Amino acid sequence: MFQPPYRAAVIGRTGRGNYGHDLDRAFAEEPKFTLVAVADEDEAGRAAASSRLGVDRSYADYREMLERERPEFVAVGPRWLDCHREMVVSCAEFGVRGILLEKPMAPSPADCDAMLSACDASHVKLAIAFQTRVSPIFEQVKTLVADGVIGPVLELRGRGKEDRRGGGEDLMVLGTHIMDLFRAVLGDPSWCFARVTDGGVPITSEHVRDGAEGIGPLAGDRVDAMYGFADSPAVAHFATARPTEPGSRFGLRIFGERGVILTGTGWLPEAYLLRDPRWFDSPGGAGWEPITSAGVGLAEPLPSGGLLDGNRRIVADLIAAVEEDRPPVVSGADGRASIEMILATYASQVAGGPVALPLADRSHPLERLKGASRG
Known part of the structure; x- marks a missing residue:
C-alpha cells in the first residue's frame, strides 16, 4: 500500500x-x-x-x-x-x-x-518551484482582489530584476515568476503583443545568442510585452531592460478602479495596499498599508523565511496531490504556461503583431527566426 x-x-x-x-x-x-x-x-x-x-x-x-x-x-x-x-x-x-x-x-x-x-x-x-504562489501573503493579496478592495482590476504590471541579465535572460530566468503571478490573478492568457529590441532596433537573426545556464536561444536587451486574458478584460504588462543602474522593481503591481496592490516575490514578500483611485500617494492620501499573512496593517506573525520555506510548502502540497490524486497547486501545466508566455514575446516580434496563446507552433521562435535567415 x-x-x-x-x-x-x-x-x-x-x-x-x-x-x-x-x-x-x-x-x-x-x-x-x-x-x-x-x-x-x-x-x-x-x-x-x-x-x-x-x-x-x-x-x-x-x-x-x-x-x-x-x-x-x-x-x-x-x-x-x-x-x-x-x-x-x-x-x-x-x-x-x-x-x-x-x-x-x-x-x-x-x-x-x-x-x-x-x-x-x-x-x-x-x-x-514557484514559491510566491504558495505564500500566505500572496493568498492575502488574492483575497483582497477577490473581495473587491481595489475595485475591478484594470491592469497588471510586472518587471524583471533588471540586473546584468536585463532583457532576454531576465525574461527567461525571473520573468517566469511574474508570468505565473499574472495567471494566478487573471487566469489563462489568450494573446500577446510584444516588442523585443537590441540596441534600440528590433531583433533579427543576428541578435540571437545561446543563453547562459542551458536556457537556450536568447535575444534582446529590452522586452516590452502586453497580454490579454480569456476571462478578464484587464491586461498585463511585462518589461525588462538592461539599465545603467540595477533596478529594484522586480515584482507585481495590481491596479484597480479604487486602488493598487504591490507585491514582491518569495515566501514572505513585501506587499502593500494603496486605497487611492489615482494610484499614487499624495499629501492627504490614504498611504501605503502593509499586507502581511495576517491581513492589512497587521504585524507579520510568521518568522522571516526564505525560498526554502516556500519549497517546504510546495513539497507538502505535492505529497497531498499524490495522495489525493489531484494536480499540485503549482503544477507542470503552470510551468509550461509561463514558458509559453515568455516565448510569445519572441513569437510576436517575429510575426510583427499579436500572437494567440497557447502557441500553435511548439518550437522555439528564435530557432525559427535563425532558420528563416538561413533559408
Whole structure:
C-alpha cells in the first residue's frame, strides 16, 4: 500500500545548476520522506551533498539511482534548463509518483509538452518551484482582489530584476515568476503583443545568442510585452531592460478602479495596499498599508523565511496531490504556461503583431527566426 514514509531522492548537478533554491533541503527535512539517495555527476559535489543531506548512497548517474533505488518522490534540483526534460522524463519512466522541479521549466513549449506527456502517461504529479504562489501573503493579496478592495482590476504590471541579465535572460530566468503571478490573478492568457529590441532596433537573426545556464536561444536587451486574458478584460504588462543602474522593481503591481496592490516575490514578500483611485500617494492620501499573512496593517506573525520555506510548502502540497490524486497547486501545466508566455514575446516580434496563446507552433521562435535567415 502507498503510504508514508515515502522513499525520496534528489538529483543535483554541481557547477551546472547545483540543487536549485534548497530543493534538496526541502526533501531532506520533509517528515513524510525517507531520503534514500542523491545523484550528482560531479564527484566532489556528490560527496558534499551526501554529507549535507545525511544519505549513505550516492550515484554519478541519476538513471542508475532511479533504477536501483526506485524512489517515489524526486527533487530535480538543477537550475540549468538543458537537463530538465531528460531528467523529468526519466523519473516518469522509472515509476516516480511525484516530482519537484526547479524553475524555469524548459527551453521550449515542445520540451514542456514532452515532460507533461511522460508524466500523464505514468500518472506522475509534477510541481514547479514557484514559491510566491504558495505564500500566505500572496493568498492575502488574492483575497483582497477577490473581495473587491481595489475595485475591478484594470491592469497588471510586472518587471524583471533588471540586473546584468536585463532583457532576454531576465525574461527567461525571473520573468517566469511574474508570468505565473499574472495567471494566478487573471487566469489563462489568450494573446500577446510584444516588442523585443537590441540596441534600440528590433531583433533579427543576428541578435540571437545561446543563453547562459542551458536556457537556450536568447535575444534582446529590452522586452516590452502586453497580454490579454480569456476571462478578464484587464491586461498585463511585462518589461525588462538592461539599465545603467540595477533596478529594484522586480515584482507585481495590481491596479484597480479604487486602488493598487504591490507585491514582491518569495515566501514572505513585501506587499502593500494603496486605497487611492489615482494610484499614487499624495499629501492627504490614504498611504501605503502593509499586507502581511495576517491581513492589512497587521504585524507579520510568521518568522522571516526564505525560498526554502516556500519549497517546504510546495513539497507538502505535492505529497497531498499524490495522495489525493489531484494536480499540485503549482503544477507542470503552470510551468509550461509561463514558458509559453515568455516565448510569445519572441513569437510576436517575429510575426510583427499579436500572437494567440497557447502557441500553435511548439518550437522555439528564435530557432525559427535563425532558420528563416538561413533559408
